[in-house]
Amino acid sequence: SYELTQTLSVSVSPGQTAFITCSGHGLENKYTCWFHQKPGQSPVLVIYQDNRRPSGIPERFSGSNSGNTATLTISGTQTMDEGDYYCQAWDNNAVIFGGGTKLTVL
Amino acid sequence: EAQLVESGGGLVQPGGSLRLSCAAFGFTFSSYEMNWVRQAPGKGLEWVSYISSSGLIYYAESVKGRFTISRDNAKNSLYLQMNNLRAEDTALYYCVRDRLVPDMWGQGTMVTV
Numbered sequence: 683s684y685e686l687t688q689t690l691s692v693s694v695s696p697g698q699t700a701f702i703t704c705s706g707h708g709l710e711n712k713y714t715c716w717f718h719q720k721p722g723q724s725p726v727l728v729i730y731q732d733n734r735r736p737s738g739i740p741e742r743f744s745g746s747n748s749g750n751t752a753t754l755t756i757s758g759t760q761t762m763d764e765g766d767y768y769c770q771a772w773d774n775n776a777v778i779f780g781g782g783t784k785l786t787v788l
Numbered sequence: 789e790a791q792l793v794e795s796g797g798g799l800v801q802p803g804g805s806l807r808l809s810c811a812a813f814g815f816t817f818s819s820y821e822m823n824w825v826r827q828a829p830g831k832g833l834e835w836v837s838y839i840s841s842s843g844l845i846y847y848a849e850s851v852k853g854r855f856t857i858s859r860d861n862a863k864n865s866l867y868l869q870m871n872n873l874r875a876e877d878t879a880l881y882y883c884v885r886d887r888l889v890p891d892m893w894g895q896g897t898m899v900t901v
Contacts, residue, residue: 717833719833724882725833730889731889766832768832770890775838777823779834779835781832782833
């Protein structure tokens with residue numbers, strides 16, 4: 683079955699750029715979404731269709747998808763950006779989630 | 789305000805059944821594809837099932853044959869009938885609007901087996 687692989691954790695200082703990656707075979711041929719989840723809260727969509735930002739999501743969030751890797755980039759990371767990030771794609775009539783990346787801003 | 793509100797979770801014995809509901813408010817429910825996604829305590833997100841606006845249905849292998857997704861567009865509601873529940877089904881269950889732009893999640897309803 684199809685798998686999406688994410689780095690377990692990423693740490694950045696406030697104001698730096700955070701890169702969170704998601705790898706899967708032929709991922710560039712699938713649309714990828716990214717979700718941000720804070721403890722005790724429901725996930726929030728931050729990127730859809732590889733690089734589109736929903737209304738209300740800050741411009742510092744951007745996405746790309748090339749080859750076997752999709753990347754979520756957070757420019758000028760803020761402490762409010764801490765939490766878990768999940769990538770998601772569709773494969774063979776099933777939704778696949780990555781295992782999640784814990785972003786720490788310190 | 790557009791939102792999704794899940795209900796129906798609870799404590800159930802292994803082998804038991806539960807029916808989850810998701811009520812949709814503030815948007816044209818019948819036009820949207822819907823999903824159920826779950827999250828076990830301290831774990832990541834796991835997709836459970838999908839239903840299109842016209843009734844096309846898909847399931848994760850882990851629940852196929854035990855769970856049934858359905859919708860009632862007249863009642864603006866999504867359902868998940870869960871039978872033969874197992875300990876590994878313990879999770880917070882979310883309903884999620886849309887497939888290409890999954891921008892609306894409910895607050896979740898907890899199922900403990």
